[in-house]
Amino acid sequence: MTMAKNDITVFRTHVLLLLGILVISIAAGGCKSDNSAIQGIKYKKVNNVYGTIKIAGSTTMGNLVSLWCKGFSDIYHNTNCIVESFGSRKAPQDLEEGKIDIGTMSELMSSKDRQDFKNIYGYEPVDIKVAIDMIAVLVNIENPINCMTIDELDGVYSNTYLCQRSTDITTWGDLNQVGEWKNTPIKVYGKTPASGTYDVFRKIALCNGDYKNSITKLASSRDIVDFVSRDASSIGYSGVGLLTSGVKAVNIGKSRHNCYPPKSEFALSKQYPFTRNLYLYPRENPSKSMKTLTKEFLKYILSKDGQEAVLKAGLTTLPASILKEERKKIAD
Numbered sequence: 001m002t003m004a005k006n007d008i009t010v011f012r013t014h015v016l017l018l019l020g021i022l023v024i025s026i027a028a029g030g031c032k033s034d035n036s037a038i039q040g041i042k043y044k045k046v047n048n049v050y051g052t053i054k055i056a057g058s059t060t061m062g063n064l065v066s067l068w069c070k071g072f073s074d075i076y077h078n079t080n081c082i083v084e085s086f087g088s089r090k091a092p093q094d095l096e097e098g099k100i101d102i103g104t105m106s107e108l109m110s111s112k113d114r115q116d117f118k119n120i121y122g123y124e125p126v127d128i129k130v131a132i133d134m135i136a137v138l139v140n141i142e143n144p145i146n147c148m149t150i151d152e153l154d155g156v157y158s159n160t161y162l163c164q165r166s167t168d169i170t171t172w173g174d175l176n177q178v179g180e181w182k183n184t185p186i187k188v189y190g191k192t193p194a195s196g197t198y199d200v201f202r203k204i205a206l207c208n209g210d211y212k213n214s215i216t217k218l219a220s221s222r223d224i225v226d227f228v229s230r231d232a233s234s235i236g237y238s239g240v241g242l243l244t245s246g247v248k249a250v251n252i253g254k255s256r257h258n259c260y261p262p263k264s265e266f267a268l269s270k271q272y273p274f275t276r277n278l279y280l281y282p283r284e285n286p287s288k289s290m291k292t293l294t295k296e297f298l299k300y301i302l303s304k305d306g307q308e309a310v311l312k313a314g315l316t317t318l319p320a321s322i323l324k325e326e327r328k329k330i331a332d
Contacts, residue, residue, distance in 0.1 A: 038311060040323050043075070043303035050078035051293045057084075057091030057104035058196055059221050060133060060239035061278055065104060067309035072300050079293065087219065088196030095283050096120050101294050103281040106133065106196035106239070121285070128280045129326050130301050132316035134262035135201055135274035136240040136249040138225065140232040145177060147251045147259035150273060153205040156186060156235060160209035172233070189224045189236035190215045197221065200276055201237055237274075241314030264316040278315070286330040298330045 055065055062085035069081035084100075091103030092113035109117075109125055117125045137153065139145060154161060155169035169175060173182035190211060191198040202208065218224050221238035228236045229246025240262045243249060251259035252273055266272035282298065284290040300306050307317040318326070 038304055038307050038317055040302060040304040040307050040317075040320070043300045043305045045075055046292075046296060049076045049293055049296050051291075052080050052082060053102065053293060053297055054082045054100040055084070055102045055104060056086065056094050056100045058088045058106045058278070059085040059219070060106045060195075060197055060242070061085070061104045061131075063241065064131065064278075064309065064313040064315065067312055068297075068301055068306060071305060071309055072297055075300070076296075079297075087192065087194035089194045091281060092117065092125075095125070095281060098283065101283055101291075102297075103283075105279045105281060106276060107200055108279065109281060121283075123285045123288075125281050126286055126329055128282070128298065128302075128329055129277045129318060129322060130280050130306075131278045131310045131313075132264075132267050132318060133276055133278050134240040134267050134272055134316070135197055135237050135276070136243055136262045137205075137235065137237050137252055137274070138228055138243060138247045138249055139235050140228055141246055141248050142232045143172075143248070144181065145172070145175060145250060147253065147256050148175065149253060149255055149259075150205060150207075153252070154207060154209065156188060157190065157201075157211055157215065158206040158209040159212045160206070162207040162209040163205075166207075184233050187231055187234040188212070188215045189227055189234060190217050191221070191224070191237070192217045192219045194219065195221075197237070197239065201274070204273055205237075239315075243314070267316045268319070282330075290330070295330055299327070302327050302330075 062083065065081070065083050069083065073079050088105040088107055091105050092109055094100045095103045096116055108127060114125055137148060151163045151166040152169060152175060154163035154166035155174070158166070161167060170185060171182070172184045172186060190201070202211065218227070221242050224236040224238050225242055225244055225247055228234045229244060240249065249262050251261045253259035260266040260272045262272055262274070267275040280298065280301070282290065282294055284294060286295065302323055307323070310317045
């Protein structure tokens with residue numbers, strides 16, 4: 001059957017129109033997907049912002065803080081940051097001694113540190129949620145294991161075995177790996193006690209038990225990632241944003257039938273067990289005497305611009321409702 005010339009023209013027009021609609025739909029869908037993860041309002045520049053911000057604390061947050069500092073200095077050219085990352089436990093001490101403007105922590109400040117802070121400054125420290133992180137259990141990329149339970153992690157890392165069904169685990173064969181892996185000893189890496197990650201991992205993976213003395217403890221999460229990437233028999237843990245091509249994250253769950261990867265959707269649903277908030281603690285009182293520089297830096301972090309940096313760092317952005325509540329803490 002042949003088509004008249006006018007029919008062919010109409011047919012082509014319809015096809016092109018449909019293709020155009022399809023392309024627009026795909027583009028719109030892509031934009032929606034990209035923007036849905038980034039909450040908050042666009043940061044608005046103000047006048048008279050200059051100076052240096054001193055920040056110290058969490059090693060997990062080191063890269064993220066650097067991204068925030070870069071983005072902020074791109075807006076305010078007369079500002080810069082001095083950043084140190086010696087672990088979350090160091091932040092309260094530096095705040096109390098007046099050495100820093102902002103402390104970074106991968107866990108909430110302890111009640112003792114809160115009281116010590118209040119005794120010095122006369123007001124309670126303010127914890128500001130800034131991002132959601134997941135602690136990744138990582139193995140070498142060559143390791144075939146894909147899922148581990150909390151009980152199994154307790155067996156690998158603990159000498160107290162407080163989790164429900166945990167027993168001592170020393171080889172990959174104890175984790176049902178076969179062939180050359182069966183009799184291979186597990187080389188275990190972990191954080192030093194100064195790290196907030198050390199505490200969070202102990203509470204969840206060890207059910208508040210004690211670490212084995214045989215664990216190689218490192219201060220830097222990046223060092224753990226590096227060692228595991230070069231040792232096929234090893235296991236470690238770090239913030240998920242620090243993983244490299246030489247390692248892979250193991251899915252974690254309460255049972256092997258409910259193992260979840262460290263992805264944003266499972267962090268927000270709380271199905272991934274090693275999910276935590278990341279915090280900033282300003283030394284100044286946000287409701288009274290905070291410097292313009294510090295206040296604007298915090299506003300930037302809680303804006304859409306600051307949350308874009310959270311995504312770049314491989315972390316999960318805060319939901320809009322939480323961002324709104326955190327912004328209230330530094331409102332004028």
